[in-house]
Amino acid sequence: MANQNSSLVGNGLSNFSVGNILSRRYTNLRGNTSSKLRFAVVCSSNMNRSMEAHSILSKKGFNVSSFGTGTKVKLPGPAANMPNMYSFSTTYAAIYNDLAAKDFNLYTQNGLLNMLERNKQIKPRPERFQECSDTFDVVICCEERVFNQAMEYMISREIKSEHLCHIINIDIQDNHEEATLGAFMMCDICRQLEICRNLNDEVEDVLSTFEEKLKREILHVPFFY
Incomplete structure (x- = not known):
């Protein structure tokens, strides 16, 4: 090792x-x-x-x-130089709602909304x-x-x-x-x-x-x- x-x-x-x-x-x-x-x-x-x-x-x-x-939660955005950034105090539900409002089709297609749906069933927010x-x-x-x-x-x-x-x-x-x-x-x-x-x-x-x-x-x- x-x-x-x-x-x-x-x-x-x-x-x-x-x-x-x-x-x-x-x-x-x-x-x-x-x-x-x-x-x-x-x-x-x-x-x-x-x-x-x-x-x-x-x-x-x-x-x-x-x-x-x-230092921040970073998720893919509409372009490589346009990530979505959130504080760790932001709940998975709030991030889900924000991305869904921005572009539901994009974030459904790239799997982020499904990922966040799973996450919020496990715990309220990132730590x-x-x-x-x-x-x-x-x-x-x-x-x-x-x-x-x-x-x-x-x-x-x-x-x-x-x-x-x-x-x-x-x-x-x-x-x-x-x-x-x-x-x-x-x-x-x-x-x-x-x-x-x-x-x-x-x-x-x-x-x-x-x-x-x-x-x-x-x-x-x-x-x-």
């Missing part, structure tokens, strides 16, 4: 060290427990990839939340990972830029507990077909992580197995909350 430190250098995080994190003493490791892992799935706008995964994982019984890392105070056992990101933004946030936080979180990245293209495929890949990964007797001891082996199986690079960094 690829060493993720190189991906951080270009983001001003060259002093980051996985070894420094792992060298911290901690006693709250998850062992053989009946409680379920808490998963988060993260893309840029909490619209397509993370919400498709949220939908599928929740239907499969996983304890899952979803987020974006962008930003950097504004969430919840703790998770596993955070799965959908592209390396999002992965780096999530890590930048985790690095900036004051460590307040000894709860270990595993941040993972698997690149998924931001289109409806790839989002569906990616959601099922994440479901398979989560299923294997869920049955680990000791997540912290076994996570690397699980991810290496999936990296070989999927022929996709998987990045992984552990962080303390």
Whole structure:
């Protein structure tokens, strides 16, 4: 599995060290427990990839939340240089109504209205990972830029507990077909992580197995909350 430190250098995080994190003493490791892992799935706008995964994982019984890392929610517009931009406080229903009023046929044809219809059945609005105070056992990101933004946030936080979180990245293209495929890949990964007797001891082996199986690079960094 690829060493993720190189991906951080270009983001001003060259002093980051996985070894420094792992060298911290901690006693709250998850062992053989009946409680379920808490998963988060993260893309840029909490619209397509993370919400498709949220939908599928929740239907499969996983304890899952979803987020974006962008500063704004960004959706395709009538032209490449004319995106639709919204704050994360804007509800899926409000975004649906806005797009439907702008051009119902266009946003029906490109799948955005159907996507938003699904989203508003799951939760009221998009959420930003950097504004969430919840703790998770596993955070799965959908592209390396999002992965780096999530890590930048985790690095900036004051460590307040000894709860270990595993941040993972698997690149998924931001289109409806790839989002569906990616959601099922994440479901398979989560299923294997869920049955680990000791997540912290076994996570690397699980991810290496999936990296070989999927022929996709998987990045992984552990962080303390």
